[in-house]
Amino acid sequence: MITPELRASRFMKAAYNEPTDTTPLWIMRQAGRYLPEYMEVRNKVTFIELCKTPELAAQVTLDAQRILGVDAAILFADLLPLLEPMGMDLEYQKGEGPVIHNPIQSASEVDRLKRLEDLSTLQFVFDTVKLVRRDLPADIPLLGFAGAPFTLASYAIEGGGSRNYLNTKRIMYNDPGAWHALMETLTSSLIGYLNAQIEAGVQAVQVFDSWAGCLSPSDYREFVLPHTRTVIDGVSGNAPVINFLTGNPALLPIMAEAGGQIVGLDWRVDMADARQILGPDRAVQGNMDPVSLLADLDTLKARAKAVLDAAGTTGHIFNLGHGVFPEVPPESAKALVEIVHELGAAQRA
Amino acid sequence: MITPELRASRFMKAAYNEPTDTTPLWIMRQAGRYLPEYMEVRNKVTFIELCKTPELAAQVTLDAQRILGVDAAILFADLLPLLEPMGMDLEYQKGEGPVIHNPIQSASEVDRLKRLEDLSTLQFVFDTVKLVRRDLPADIPLLGFAGAPFTLASYAIEGGGSRNYLNTKRIMYNDPGAWHALMETLTSSLIGYLNAQIEAGVQAVQVFDSWAGCLSPSDYREFVLPHTRTVIDGVSGNAPVINFLTGNPALLPIMAEAGGQIVGLDWRVDMADARQILGPDRAVQGNMDPVSLLADLDTLKARAKAVLDAAGTTGHIFNLGHGVFPEVPPESAKALVEIVHELGAAQRA
Numbered sequence: 001m002i003t004p005e006l007r008a009s010r011f012m013k014a015a016y017n018e019p020t021d022t023t024p025l026w027i028m029r030q031a032g033r034y035l036p037e038y039m040e041v042r043n044k045v046t047f048i049e050l051c052k053t054p055e056l057a058a059q060v061t062l063d064a065q066r067i068l069g070v071d072a073a074i075l076f077a078d079l080l081p082l083l084e085p086m087g088m089d090l091e092y093q094k095g096e097g098p099v100i101h102n103p104i105q106s107a108s109e110v111d112r113l114k115r116l117e118d119l120s121t122l123q124f125v126f127d128t129v130k131l132v133r134r135d136l137p138a139d140i141p142l143l144g145f146a147g148a149p150f151t152l153a154s155y156a157i158e159g160g161g162s163r164n165y166l167n168t169k170r171i172m173y174n175d176p177g178a179w180h181a182l183m184e185t186l187t188s189s190l191i192g193y194l195n196a197q198i199e200a201g202v203q204a205v206q207v208f209d210s211w212a213g214c215l216s217p218s219d220y221r222e223f224v225l226p227h228t229r230t231v232i233d234g235v236s237g238n239a240p241v242i243n244f245l246t247g248n249p250a251l252l253p254i255m256a257e258a259g260g261q262i263v264g265l266d267w268r269v270d271m272a273d274a275r276q277i278l279g280p281d282r283a284v285q286g287n288m289d290p291v292s293l294l295a296d297l298d299t300l301k302a303r304a305k306a307v308l309d310a311a312g313t314t315g316h317i318f319n320l321g322h323g324v325f326p327e328v329p330p331e332s333a334k335a336l337v338e339i340v341h342e343l344g345a346a347q348r349a
Numbered sequence: 350m351i352t353p354e355l356r357a358s359r360f361m362k363a364a365y366n367e368p369t370d371t372t373p374l375w376i377m378r379q380a381g382r383y384l385p386e387y388m389e390v391r392n393k394v395t396f397i398e399l400c401k402t403p404e405l406a407a408q409v410t411l412d413a414q415r416i417l418g419v420d421a422a423i424l425f426a427d428l429l430p431l432l433e434p435m436g437m438d439l440e441y442q443k444g445e446g447p448v449i450h451n452p453i454q455s456a457s458e459v460d461r462l463k464r465l466e467d468l469s470t471l472q473f474v475f476d477t478v479k480l481v482r483r484d485l486p487a488d489i490p491l492l493g494f495a496g497a498p499f500t501l502a503s504y505a506i507e508g509g510g511s512r513n514y515l516n517t518k519r520i521m522y523n524d525p526g527a528w529h530a531l532m533e534t535l536t537s538s539l540i541g542y543l544n545a546q547i548e549a550g551v552q553a554v555q556v557f558d559s560w561a562g563c564l565s566p567s568d569y570r571e572f573v574l575p576h577t578r579t580v581i582d583g584v585s586g587n588a589p590v591i592n593f594l595t596g597n598p599a600l601l602p603i604m605a606e607a608g609g610q611i612v613g614l615d616w617r618v619d620m621a622d623a624r625q626i627l628g629p630d631r632a633v634q635g636n637m638d639p640v641s642l643l644a645d646l647d648t649l650k651a652r653a654k655a656v657l658d659a660a661g662t663t664g665h666i667f668n669l670g671h672g673v674f675p676e677v678p679p680e681s682a683k684a685l686v687e688i689v690h691e692l693g694a695a696q697r698a
Contacts, residue, residue, distance in 0.1 A: 166676060169640040173648050216638055217619045218655065248617045249599035268597045270566045289565055291518040299522050306567065327515060 002203050002238060003138070011072045011141045015204065015240040015261050015283050017315040023308060023344030024071035026143070027333060029323030031064035031076045035330055038063065048092045051078050052124045058131035065140060067330075069337050071317075072141045072204075073132060075197070077125055079147035079208060080155060082193055085121035086185070087114045088156055103159030107171050107178035113156055116189035119196050126200035133201035141204055144197035148209035148245070149186040149227040156182075165214050172223050183227040191234035198239045206242035206264065207231060209255070213247015213266075220251050225258055232259035242285055246322060253277050267321030271310035283315035290320040293328040297335055304339050313347050351552050351587060352487070360421045360490045364553065364589040364610050364632050366664040372657060372693030373420035375492070376682060378672030380413035380425045384679055387412065397441045400427050401473045407480035414489060416679075418686050420666075421490045421553075422481060424546070426474055428496035428557060429504060431542055434470035435534070436463045437505055452508030456520050456527035462505055465538035468545050475549035482550035490553055493546035497558035497594070498535040498576040505531075514563050521572050532576040540583035547588045555591040555613065556580060558604070562596015562615075569600050574607055581608035591634055595671060602626050616670030620659035632664035639669040642677040646684055653688050662696050 006012060010024035031038055038060050042050055050056050057076040065073035080098050084090050089101040104110055119126075132142055147155070154168040162168070172179045194205050212224055232241050243260025245251060249269035256263055256278055265274050265286035274284060292303040307318065318340045324333060355361060359373035380387055387409050391399060399405050406425040414422035429447050433439050438450040453459055468475075481491055496504070503517040511517070521528045543554050561573055581590050592609025594600060598618035605612055605627055614623050614635035623633060641652040656667065667689045673682060 164640065164674065166640055166643060166674065169638070170643050173641065173644040173652070213617070216616045217622070219638070249597065250618045250622070267565045268562070269599045273566070273599070289518070289568070291513065291515055292522065294515060294519050295522040303522070325513065325515065 001201070005139045006141050006203050009071065009139050009141055011317060012203070012240070014315060014317050017281065017283055019314060021345060022341045022348065023311075023313070023316055023318050025318035025337060025340045026070040026072040026074060027068065027324050027336070028074075028320055030068060030070060030074065030333075031060040032324055033326035034324055034328040034333065035064060035067065037067060046092065046094075047078075048081070051076070051081060054124055054127035054131050057124075057128040058135070061128070061132045061142075062135055065136065068334055072143050073136055074143040074206070075125070075129060075132065075145065075202065077128065077145070079145075079151065079210075081125075082116065082122065082146065082189065083113075083152065083156060085118060086116050086189060087112055098155070098160055100156060100159040103167075104157045104171075104182070105167065107175035110171070110178045110182040110185075113182060113185050115185050116192055119192060122193065122196070126196055129197055129200035129202055142202045143204050143206055143242075144194065144202035145206040145208060146190050146194050146197075148207045148212065148224075149183045149190065149231060150212045150215075150224045151208060151210045152186050152190075153179075153182055154211050162211075165211070172219070176223070179223060180227075183223075187227045187230045187234075190231045194231070195234070195236045198236060202239070204240040204242065204262075205235060206244055207260070209245040211247070212245050212251065212255075215248070215251070217250050217254055221254050225254060228255070228258040244285070249274075256282065262317060264319070265321060271307055275311065280315075283317065284311060285317040285319050287319070287321040290322045290325055290328075293320070293324060293332045293336065297332070300332060300336060301339050301343075304336060305343055308340065308343050308347060313344070318344070350550070354488045355490050355552055358420065358488050358490055360666060361552070361589070363664060363666050366630065366632055368663060368697075370694060371690045371697065372660075372662070372665055372667050374667035374686060374689045375419040375421040375423060376417065376673050376685070377423075377669055379417060379419060379423065379682075380409040381673055382675035383673055383677040383682065384413060384416065386416060395441065395443075396427075397430070400425070400430060403473055403476035403480050406473075406477040407484070410477070410481045410491075411484055414485065417683055421492050422485055423492040423555070424474070424478060424481065424494060424551065426477065426494070428500065428559075430474075431465065431471065431495065431538065432462075432501065432505060434467060435465050435538060436461055447504070447509055449505060449508040452516075453506045453520075453531070454516065456524035459520070459527045459531040459534075462531060462534050464534050465541055468541060471542065471545070475545055478546055478549035478551055491551045492553050492555055492591075493543065493551035494555040494557060495539050495543050495546075497556045497561065497573075498532045498539065498580060499561045499564075499573045500557060500559045501535050501539075502528075502531055503560050511560075514560070521568070525572070528572060529576075532572075536576045536579045536583075539580045543580070544583070544585045547585060551588070553589040553591065553611075554584060555593055556609070558594040560596070561594050561600065561604075564597070564600070566599050566603055570603050574603060577604070577607040593634070598623075605631065611666060613668070614670060620656055624660065629664075632666065633660060634666040634668050636668070636670040639671045639674055639677075642669070642673060642681045642685065646681070649681060649685060650688050650692075653685060654692055657689065657692050657696060662693070667693070
């Protein structure tokens with residue numbers, strides 16, 4: 001639910017292109033391994049136990065927002081547990097990242113991925129949302145999220161991360177019918193999942209297309225755009241959607257057609273060019289190179305200023321172009337929050 | 350030397366925007382693991398032994414051109430041996446790819462990379478060129494190549510492949526002076542290396558910026574463009590340069606400023622958009638998604654046709670947007686050559 005207090009937050013005003021006192025920001029993966037407070041919790045449990053224990057997931061979500069002083073909290077969760085009740089045998093291997101032991105290996109197997117029917121299998125996510133919303137400051141929005149259909153499809157097919165997406169594209173190119181069926185299964189599941197997050201208490205959602213940058217513009221248009229659009233169109237009520245894709249600036253004008261109040265940008269595109277492509281009515285999020293947080297403070301400040309100057313003062317939510325790296329000194333992340341708030345206020349003065 | 354016969358080849362005419370009877374093509378990594386004839390040679394020696402044995406390197410270069418019937422041969426070699434006489438301790442580990450045991454770990458270490466003075470340390474490359482040129486059909490150009498300064502710098506700093514280029518960007522962002530010094534060392538070395546390839550007998554060279562796609566447009570402009578431009582400007586005589594960068598279409602208008610008769614495109618950008626950005630006087634190379642070679646022949650044909658139609662009939666050298674995968678059936682690669690020649694001729698009829 002978006003209370004009047006939340007609607008008046010910097011994040012929400014920026015999402016709707018309304019004036020704000022300064023530029024709001026949050027940091028992708030802000031509850032992450034660079035934070036000692038996160039590591040303290042994380043060292044007691046496995047990654048997936050942390051995701052599935054609402055008290056702990058809520059704690060790291062709240063810690064990050066409070067420690068950094070960012071303008072939004074983001075649910076601590078992962079893209080892939082959604083695939084478990086859909087039939088995927090998911091395991092997080094120590095040091096290896098996620099592995100799906102029964103990936104979709106050919107077009108004839110796409111019906112092994114089942115539409116998500118029973119949302120209670122993901123109750124731990126919604127319980128985390130409720131716990132966070134209970135303890136988060138009343139003027140700080142909580143963001144939910146999910147993977148975009150392409151990113152989830154490529155995980156289900158490749159069985160994990162992939163360099164070249166050979167199996168994914170092989171199904172896509174050779175059997176468009178099977179591909180679209182797979183994407184529809186994901187799409188309807190995602191709509192249910194995102195709306196249940198909103199029902200539980202998030203104020204906005206980000207849809208992550210982390211891998212779609214491996215596609216050409218025409219392939220994205222044919223094989224991905226209709227499904228991402230369906231997901232975004234299916235998000236209920238008045239929760240803004242952040243439509244985020246990384247890895248290919250040439251997709252920007254097309255992915256923007258999928259919708260989303262806010263378009264999330266990675267650092268590969270120039271912010272001023274992106275604003276020109278997207279037009280003045282679309283809010284944007286991003287897009288500082290995340291490695292900037294390893295630079296000295298003067299350089300960090302100059303790099304943040306370049307993004308702020310290019311974005312202008314309305315409809316911009318500052319963020320990195322990708323998740324924060326474990327190597328980042330927490331002091332630099334905290335400094336970035338101060339820098340953006342200070343420079344954003346100065347820009348408006 | 351570019352003989353009249355070579356100057357009249359499809360490749361050279363396309364490089365200079367002159368009419369051809371059909372669209373010329375070659376395939377990046379055409380002498381590669383997908384070819385049984387290559388594997389037969391490769392199984393007898395290590396990868397680096399193959400690179401450093403001119404008779405064998407020449408054989409796989411010639412085999413690939415003859416087997417496929419492509420319009421150019423490309424020197425079988427690797428980007429990294431150039432770094433050995435510059436002071437890098439390079440090893441190709443079985444199954445792991447290249448490793449540099451003494452990477453540049455900070456800005457204070459950049460002078461450990463020494464300017465290449467003695468070209469005879471790379472004599473095996475020039476000997477390979479001579480052997481290939483001796484046996485290659487007189488109307489087929491031989492292409493040489495080298496890594497672009499950024500790609501070589503990131504290898505020297507990261508010590509191998511990298512996901513996020515943290516060390517590279519840390520030096521770049523925190524100590525631009527040290528960064529530019531490192532790039533200048535590479536730049537002058539590369540000019541000598543490329544000109545020695547031309548002297549030995551290649552007709553054109555490709556400069557590979559395989560990793561620069563991790564950069565934002567403003568970082569590319571500041572930290573890379575001047576150096577790549579210096580390399581391309583330094584290539585002697587009338588050998589066309591293919592300026593190839595992969596991973597970020599937003600860099601296209603900027604990297605084109607670095608020069609190169611031909612701009613090499615990966616598949617992430619739409620060919621028609623690229624031609625519009627580059628203008629009618631610039632030849633282009635590319636840009637089919639390399640995974641297309643895993644599709645059935647009808648799909649492969651449709652995908653090749655889409656590239657040809659978007660590129661038009663002059664100033665286009667067909668290629669993949671990246672190297673051919675080991676998983677590709679050799680018959681599909683051979684079929685692609687026929688398809689492109691046939692469709693290219695039909696386009697002109």
